[in-house]
Amino acid sequence: MFSTTLKGRQSLGSRPLLIIVFFLGYFGDVSCQRFVDKGGYLLWNADRNILDRAEDRLEFSFRYCNNKGLLIYQQGEGGNYFALGVTEGRLYIEASIDNRVLEVFIGESTQDVVLKNQTHEVIITGLRALDSGMRITINGTEYPPQLLTVVSVQLSFSSPAMRGQTLVGGYKNIFDLRLNTQRLKAYPIACIFYIRTGEGDNLGPVSLTSADESLGVSDTCDVCPQPSTVSMTTLTSYIEMQIDKTPTTSTVINFKFRTKASNGLLLYFGGPAYLAVYLRNGALVLRLNTKGSGVDAVRESTRAAPFNDGEWQEITIRRENNVATMYSLAGDVLARVEFVGESSDTAHVLNAETLFIGGVADPRGLPSDMRTSFRGCVDDLRFSVQEDSLLPYEFQRQNIRFRDIEFSCMSNQTCRSYPCRLGRGEACDVGVCECAEGYRTTNTDPLTCENIDECAELDPCQNGATCTDLIADYNCSCTDPYKGKNCTVDRNCYYFPCANGGSCLELDTASRNESGRNCSCAHGFTADDCSVRDYCADNPCGVGVCNNYLFGYNCTCPDDPDEIVKDRQNCGPLAVSSPIQISPAALIIVLFGVAILMVVLIVFLAFRRSYLKRKREALLDYPKSRVYEESRENVVEYGEEGYGEEDQDTFDVNVIQSAGDTLKHRKRFPVLSPEDAVEVADFINSRLSDANVDTNAGARDQKMSFAVEGRGTPATSLSSLNSSSTEERQSYDYLQRWGPRFSRLSDMFNDGESDSD
Numbered sequence: 001m002f003s004t005t006l007k008g009r010q011s012l013g014s015r016p017l018l019i020i021v022f023f024l025g026y027f028g029d030v031s032c033q034r035f036v037d038k039g040g041y042l043l044w045n046a047d048r049n050i051l052d053r054a055e056d057r058l059e060f061s062f063r064y065c066n067n068k069g070l071l072i073y074q075q076g077e078g079g080n081y082f083a084l085g086v087t088e089g090r091l092y093i094e095a096s097i098d099n100r101v102l103e104v105f106i107g108e109s110t111q112d113v114v115l116k117n118q119t120h121e122v123i124i125t126g127l128r129a130l131d132s133g134m135r136i137t138i139n140g141t142e143y144p145p146q147l148l149t150v151v152s153v154q155l156s157f158s159s160p161a162m163r164g165q166t167l168v169g170g171y172k173n174i175f176d177l178r179l180n181t182q183r184l185k186a187y188p189i190a191c192i193f194y195i196r197t198g199e200g201d202n203l204g205p206v207s208l209t210s211a212d213e214s215l216g217v218s219d220t221c222d223v224c225p226q227p228s229t230v231s232m233t234t235l236t237s238y239i240e241m242q243i244d245k246t247p248t249t250s251t252v253i254n255f256k257f258r259t260k261a262s263n264g265l266l267l268y269f270g271g272p273a274y275l276a277v278y279l280r281n282g283a284l285v286l287r288l289n290t291k292g293s294g295v296d297a298v299r300e301s302t303r304a305a306p307f308n309d310g311e312w313q314e315i316t317i318r319r320e321n322n323v324a325t326m327y328s329l330a331g332d333v334l335a336r337v338e339f340v341g342e343s344s345d346t347a348h349v350l351n352a353e354t355l356f357i358g359g360v361a362d363p364r365g366l367p368s369d370m371r372t373s374f375r376g377c378v379d380d381l382r383f384s385v386q387e388d389s390l391l392p393y394e395f396q397r398q399n400i401r402f403r404d405i406e407f408s409c410m411s412n413q414t415c416r417s418y419p420c421r422l423g424r425g426e427a428c429d430v431g432v433c434e435c436a437e438g439y440r441t442t443n444t445d446p447l448t449c450e451n452i453d454e455c456a457e458l459d460p461c462q463n464g465a466t467c468t469d470l471i472a473d474y475n476c477s478c479t480d481p482y483k484g485k486n487c488t489v490d491r492n493c494y495y496f497p498c499a500n501g502g503s504c505l506e507l508d509t510a511s512r513n514e515s516g517r518n519c520s521c522a523h524g525f526t527a528d529d530c531s532v533r534d535y536c537a538d539n540p541c542g543v544g545v546c547n548n549y550l551f552g553y554n555c556t557c558p559d560d561p562d563e564i565v566k567d568r569q570n571c572g573p574l575a576v577s578s579p580i581q582i583s584p585a586a587l588i589i590v591l592f593g594v595a596i597l598m599v600v601l602i603v604f605l606a607f608r609r610s611y612l613k614r615k616r617e618a619l620l621d622y623p624k625s626r627v628y629e630e631s632r633e634n635v636v637e638y639g640e641e642g643y644g645e646e647d648q649d650t651f652d653v654n655v656i657q658s659a660g661d662t663l664k665h666r667k668r669f670p671v672l673s674p675e676d677a678v679e680v681a682d683f684i685n686s687r688l689s690d691a692n693v694d695t696n697a698g699a700r701d702q703k704m705s706f707a708v709e710g711r712g713t714p715a716t717s718l719s720s721l722n723s724s725s726t727e728e729r730q731s732y733d734y735l736q737r738w739g740p741r742f743s744r745l746s747d748m749f750n751d752g753e754s755d756s757d
């Protein structure tokens with residue numbers, strides 16, 4: 001009887017166990033062990049379903065050599081399957097019954113349970129009730145199942161739904177698996193030591209089929225083998241391997257690589273006809289020509305992410321006749337090409353016997369994008385010309401020819417064999433030279449760093465500036481009036497110069513801006529642009545506050561802050577900034593001086609007193625009116641000639657006296673306002689002209705009247721007082737011209753003059 005149940009949790013365990021024991025797999029060989037390499041597997045047909053007896057209990061022991069993969073896989077009818085394997089450091093079970101999928105991790109996600117290169121012994125009970133009744137022990141420790149799906153599944157491995165092949169340690173073709181997730185999709189490398197199934201204590205070991213080297217299975221399984229790694233270190237590196245002289249219709253190649261180089265030939269299999277894989281700008285290119293002539297079939301990988309990210313990339317290339325397909329590790333198709341040649345109907349064998357890895361010995365004649373060697377690491381190469389097996393190639397043990405390689409991966413090593421030439425501080429990093437800032441690899445050589453000429457690259461200097469290349473930078477020498485990194489900004493000092501000889505400090509601004517410069521003004525000037533004279537520069541107000549105006553200044557004085565005055569004399573007493581310090585000796589001298597002054601003063605007063613007394617006694621005889629009546633008259637000074645204004649300076653004593661009285665009480669002289677001043681001037685001028693033209697004004701003591709006269713007049717003085725004193729020689733000859741009657745008179749005068757000489 002076979003049955004498969006699929007129901008809710010509440011009904012779990014209610015069914016009776018039906019156990020069918022297949023004795024065919026029940027041999028007594030407990031120490032039976034197999035090493036199953038990548039691409040290899042152990043297979044049972046439907047009649048020998050090893051899981052039939054595992055409904056109650058399944059025990060197995062294994063050692064794992066890579067990161068993930070399938071250990072046990074049973075494929076039932078339709079889409080039903082059961083899969084158990086390793087992923088993310090944990091055991092993982094995935095099953096599908098009638099399109100309902102169950103996913104179960106075993107162990108905590110925070111801690112790896114299944115460690116690489118270590119032996120694990122696993123006991124699973126209640127395997128049939130995957131979601132609830134199952135208990136798992138690994139190396140004696142029990143781990144809880146962690147369900148990712150909520151579907152409850154109970155399965156019987158002997159039911160028709162689960163009847164089918166059982167695979168152990170791998171599978172024939174990753175593309176035949178029906179897995180719903182990617183978690184177990186990988187070729188595992190594992191040792192299987194034993195598998196036991198049964199109920200209770202009634203356990204029997206499952207016989208692992210005999211080792212078949214052609215299927216990648218061997219019966220020696222001591223340790224995980226070291227991967228076969230090789231590094232390609234130059235632009236002409238290569239490994240050459242002789243493969244098979246037999247023409248084949250199919251090729252399978254699997255390998256891992258890691259690099260940061262964006263270009264390079266990874267694989268070349270063939271002679272004139274060939275299959276090739278290479279990197280072009282970070283993408284993988286698949287190229288096929290099964291005839292050796294005609295147009296190659298070329299296709300670039302569809303994956304958006306570049307393959308030269310420095311991480312391990314694993315790819316598989318499968319060729320059948322004229323069609324080649326490139327797969328990712330998870331089985332996704334990266335590229336597919338079909339070589340058509342003259343006719344697509346013609347199936348070609350690939351008549352190739354040489355496999356080149358990383359480059360070829362002589363790249364001449366290859367398409368140009370295949371001529372550069374790959375730089376980086378290649379690992380885990382597997383090759384087959386048959387359907388079934390992917391044989392590993394251990395480079396060091398193969399009879400290979402090579403150039404510029406190392407049998408290790410240079411992951412984080414610096415470039416011992418990489419000639420990263422020139423430049424500064426560059427390091428090699430899986431296939432490329434990492435250049436210092438301002439340097440980059442040349443177009444022709446990714447292993448040489450050269451200085452980047454930013455001037456040529458960017459042409460950054462504007463407005464006629466000259467550019468100088470620097471390391472990772474450039475320098476523009478600007479022409480006037482520009483400044484800035486690229487000479488694109490107007491200089492503020494040019495457009496807003498400082499006036500009156502002020503010096504200009506250019507500030508860093510993004511555009512022309514008057515506040516983008518500072519002026520240091522020459523002495524006596526102020527304002528942002530030094531255009532204002534600074535009348536206060538010499539501190540004319542002393543302790544007062546100087547107010548600077550466009551055409552002058554005035555002072556605000558501390559003793560009279562409400563009044564605005566012109567200069568410091570009017571700012572009142574200067575404030576004493578500190579009390580006077582005086583020494584005792586100086587004090588004595590000062591006091592002595594004061595005492596002498598007092599004595600002199602007393603003596604003077606005494607003399608004066610006696611003098612006044614004597615004088616008073618002498619004056620007692622004088623008439624009182626002559627002595628004490630103060631003589632007050634107008635003082636008039638007349639010019640000799642007359643009545644003109646400028647000849648007479650008259651001072652009215654009364655006026656002077658009253659003015660003096662007024663001055664005593666005034667603080668300051670009145671200042672005429674300019675308007676008032678104009679009126680007074682007009683008045684005076686008007687009176688002056690009246691006087692000048694007044695013909696009625698008679699002379700006081702003279703008949704002559706002069707319109708204008710005085711010191712300013714061109715007429716000379718007529719005063720006899722002055723003329724009598726002149727020694728001027730006079731000529732009386734003109735009297736002769738008056739007639740004979742006057743000649744005698746002329747002679748008399750002239751003789752008189754001559755006599756007096």
Ligand SMILES: *[C@@H]1O[C@H](CO)[C@@H](O)[C@H](O)[C@H]1NC(C)=O
Binds near residue numbers: 117223224226
């Ligand atoms: C696995 O472990 C053994 C020792 O137990 C060691 O010799 C071997 O190199 C290891 N293999 C790997 C791939 O680490």
Ligand SMILES: *[C@@H]1O[C@H](CO)[C@@H](O)[C@H](O)[C@H]1NC(C)=O
Binds near residue numbers: 460486
């Ligand atoms: C100068 O020019 C370079 C190149 O054209 C540009 O990238 C940069 O932003 C410019 N810098 C300034 C400050 O304008």
Ligand SMILES: *[C@@H]1O[C@H](CO)[C@@H](O)[C@H](O)[C@H]1NC(C)=O
Binds near residue numbers: 476477
């Ligand atoms: C850039 O050029 C200016 C003007 O020619 C010069 O004064 C300056 O020193 C240069 N700077 C560098 C780093 O060369």
Ligand SMILES: *[C@@H]1O[C@H](CO)[C@@H](O)[C@H](O)[C@H]1NC(C)=O
Binds near residue numbers: 505507517518
């Ligand atoms: C320019 O002048 C302003 C205003 O006086 C001042 O705040 C600033 O510090 C000055 N800048 C420089 C660089 O002298």
Ligand SMILES: *[C@@H]1O[C@H](CO)[C@@H](O)[C@H](O)[C@H]1NC(C)=O
Binds near residue numbers: 547549552554564
């Ligand atoms: C003096 O200051 C006062 C008050 O600010 C002002 O009204 C006056 O115009 C100033 N005089 C001069 C000559 O600057």
